[in-house]
Amino acid sequence: MNTKELLSRYAAGQRDFRNLNLMAANLRNLNLSGANLSGANLTKANLTKTNLSHANLTDAVLTGANFTETNLTKANLTNATLSDVNLSHAYLRGTILIGNHPSLPTLESA
DSSP: OOHHHHHHHHHTTOOBOTTOBOTTOBOTTOBOTTOBOTTOBOTTOBOTTOBOTTOBOTTOBOTTOBOTTOBOTTOBOTTOBOTTOBOTTBBOTTOBOOSOOTTOOOOOBO
């Protein structure tokens, strides 16, 4: 599934996008609030200023993803792979970060 199809399905009310391969996808400035992206591969994806509030990112691969100014309010990142992610000024209030995150960067939340 490409970004255009993802947005079309989201606009139609679909929220279940488990195990998608969105490696290096440009998802900048999108509203994906409440989306289920558990198990998705978002390696090196651009999620700058994206609304991922209440999203399920459990077990997602987020290596090298850019979350600058991303809204992750009440998102679930349980067991997500967070190595080399950019969380500069991300909104993290209520975000669930349970799991082994040995390389979690210093968080600068707004």
